[in-house]
Amino acid sequence: MMLMTAGLATETLAQGSSNHSSPTYAADVASIINENCVVCHREGGIAPMQLTNYEQVRPWAPLIQDRVVNRKMPPYSYDHGIGIQDLQGDWRLSQDDIDTIVAWVSQGSPSGNLNEIPPMPDLPDLAEWNFASQFGQPDIVLASNAIDVPASGNDLWDIHFVQSGLTSDRCIKAVQVKPRGDAKSVVHHANTYFADVDEDGNVSRSPLTEYAMGKWGEIIPEGVCRTAAAGRLVQWDIHMYPGGLGGAAPGTMIEDNVVELGIWLHDEDYQADIKQDLSSYQLNQGELLIPPHGKIMTQGFHTFDHPVRIDSFQPHGHLRMNAATLEIFYPETGRTEVVSSISDWSATWHHSHLFDSDAAPLVPAGAVLVIKQWYDNTADNPNNPDPRQWVAWGQRTADEMTHAWIAVSHLDDETYQELLAEREASETGSVAVN
Numbered sequence: 357m358m359l360m361t362a363g364l365a366t367e368t369l370a371q372g373s374s375n376h377s378s379p380t381y382a383a384d385v386a387s388i389i390n391e392n393c394v395v396c397h398r399e400g401g402i403a404p405m406q407l408t409n410y411e412q413v414r415p416w417a418p419l420i421q422d423r424v425v426n427r428k429m430p431p432y433s434y435d436h437g438i439g440i441q442d443l444q445g446d447w448r449l450s451q452d453d454i455d456t457i458v459a460w461v462s463q464g465s466p467s468g469n470l471n472e473i474p475p476m477p478d479l480p481d482l483a484e485w486n487f488a489s490q491f492g493q494p495d496i497v498l499a500s501n502a503i504d505v506p507a508s509g510n511d512l513w514d515i516h517f518v519q520s521g522l523t524s525d526r527c528i529k530a531v532q533v534k535p536r537g538d539a540k541s542v543v544h545h546a547n548t549y550f551a552d553v554d555e556d557g558n559v560s561r562s563p564l565t566e567y568a569m570g571k572w573g574e575i576i577p578e579g580v581c582r583t584a585a586a587g588r589l590v591q592w593d594i595h596m597y598p599g600g601l602g603g604a605a606p607g608t609m610i611e612d613n614v615v616e617l618g619i620w621l622h623d624e625d626y627q628a629d630i631k632q633d634l635s636s637y638q639l640n641q642g643e644l645l646i647p648p649h650g651k652i653m654t655q656g657f658h659t660f661d662h663p664v665r666i667d668s669f670q671p672h673g674h675l676r677m678n679a680a681t682l683e684i685f686y687p688e689t690g691r692t693e694v695v696s697s698i699s700d701w702s703a704t705w706h707h708s709h710l711f712d713s714d715a716a717p718l719v720p721a722g723a724v725l726v727i728k729q730w731y732d733n734t735a736d737n738p739n740n741p742d743p744r745q746w747v748a749w750g751q752r753t754a755d756e757m758t759h760a761w762i763a764v765s766h767l768d769d770e771t772y773q774e775l776l777a778e779r780e781a782s783e784t785g786s787v788a789v790n
Contacts, residue, residue: 379460380468381410387474388453389413389420392430400482402540408476410467421461424454431570431705438697439682442715445572483537485618486573487530494532494618496521496584498548500592502612505542511752512596517551517589527581527628529620531574533567539613541704544569544595544753546615550584551591561591563634565617566761568672568706574634577667577713580765581628584619597753632667632765639727639758644749646676646733646756654758658725663772666717667763669696670708671729674756675739676747677701679730682760686723693717703739708761718767718776727760 379385389397389407397407406412413420423429427436432447460466480486485494498521503514535543545568549561564584565574576582594615639656646652671680682695695717696709711717719725735743747756767775 377459378463378466379456380466381413381460382468382470382472384456384468385413385460386410388449388456390474390476392447392449392453394476395479398479410470410473414465414467417461417465421458424449424457427700431702432707433698433700433702433705434707434709435697435699439694440696440711440715440717442712444575444710444712485534486532487575487618487620491530491620495621496617496619498590498617498619500546500594500615500617502614503594503596505539505596505610505613506598507609509598511544512598513751514594514596515592517553517591520550520584520586520588520590522584522586522588524586524624526584526586526624527622527626528576528584529622530576531565531620532618533565533571533573534616534618536614536616537610539610539615541569542596542598542610542613543567543615544597545593546595547593548617549591549593550588552588559591563636563761564590565634566636566670566672566708567615568670569703570705571670571708574668574708574763575710576632576763577716577765579628580630580632580667581622581626582632582634582763584621590617595751630665630765630767630771632763634761634763636672636759637725637727637762639729639760644731644756644758646731646747648744648746649734651730651732651734653728653730655726655728656759658727659723660719660721660764660766662721663767663769664719665765665767665775666695666711666719666725667713667765668708668710668761670706670761671698671701671727672706672757672759672761673701673729673731674703674753675741676731676733676737676756677703677729677758678732678737678739680760681726681728682762683726683728684717684719684723685726686720688722692726708763714779714782718772718779720772725762729758729760731756731758 393407396403397405399406405416430447430449434448480489498518501514501516505512533546533548547566548564550564551559551561553559637656637658639654644654669682678701679699680701681697683692684695685692733740733743733747741754749756
């Protein structure tokens with residue numbers, strides 16, 4: 357994994373900004389910030405400051421430059437130029453936008469003619485579902501039990517069941533988990549499962565979707581079915597961190613915290629031969645032990661006895677995790693291809709990296725998924741609460757985890773060959789041409 361230092365990144369981008377001779381806020385920068393930043397940086401938003409006009413933006417200009425140069429903002433940690441770059445819901449700024457901001461700040465952040473500022477985009481309501489503009493309101497909304505989260509104290513968990521309301525099996529179009537109001541920074545994760553409980557209280561379950569702090573949601577590709585199962589319960593598995601994490605953490609008690617699950621469904625007559633599931637792929641979690649002031653790397657290997665397509669990749673860890681990769685090893689040729697690389701991972705912004713369907717890796721039977729994650733328990737890690745501690749696998753925020761959530765479409769040989777031929781014919785390219 358290649359890492360670029362902040363100093364080198366600043367120098368490189370400053371050199372690249374020579375084509376942006378005299379940008380102003382009104383003519384060049386306002387549109388970049390309006391389209392990429394104000395969705396969070398506005399009144400009531402989850403960001404710690406507002407950036408909706410020049411007067412608000414100007415005092416923060418040097419910090420904005422630093423954050424965009426080092427790709428800290430927008431908060432979407434996914435390395436450029438390594439592995440698949442065609443993603444749905446990609447928040448990253450283009451290099452041209454970054455160069456514009458660098459040149460603007462370097463020249464004193466001039467306002468330009470403020471009467472020429474483009475209009476603010478039509479922003480969604482802060483309480484709105486993320487996919488409402490694409491799909492309308494969810495077909496099913498399921499709320500968790502209300503839970504009081506104190507301002508401080510130990511991690512909390514709540515596991516309970518609710519009725520799904522489904523009367524027939526349906527294919528999921530999209531899914532989102534959404535903590536209400538101020539609860540976004542105190543809900544560490546909120547996983548949902550379709551579950552059955554037998555007469556002895558034993559639970560059998562399969563993942564519906566996973567939520568961790570900052571996650572936007574998931575869209576299931578066309579022609580694919582992730583099944584919403586009728587007649588099964590939905591199990592909530594919610595982990596809360598009193599006081600919250602991140603710059604918008606309230607540090608106050610959250611009363612009646614509710615987490616909602618929104619499911620968009622295809623029509624009942626929707627047909628899809630390809631079945632998709634979401635699973636947690638573990639990486640040597642029993643061996644996860646980070647010494648004080650130390651660093652480690654974990655890795656896991658997973659293979660399939662049939663062809664698959666990898667539709668999304670979401671690494672998971674806590675405060676010491678700082679990087680992750682997904683690779684594919686082909687035993688027949690000895691080649692290893694990098695699918696995704698994330699070298700500045702943050703526990704406050706989990707993303708399910710959704711690959712475009714024409715770029716998602718097609719994996720032949722027998723090929724091996726290689727998942728690697730890195731952990732930094734030193735004082736150089738700004739997220740580390742205490743580098744003097746031994747850190748082992750555990751459920752608490754101060755512990756660590758090492759797994760990745762991956763959505764997999766399961767293929768038969770004929771479908772795999774058809775998709776592969778289509779990919780080659782379109783010359784789209786893929787990491788999985790074997």
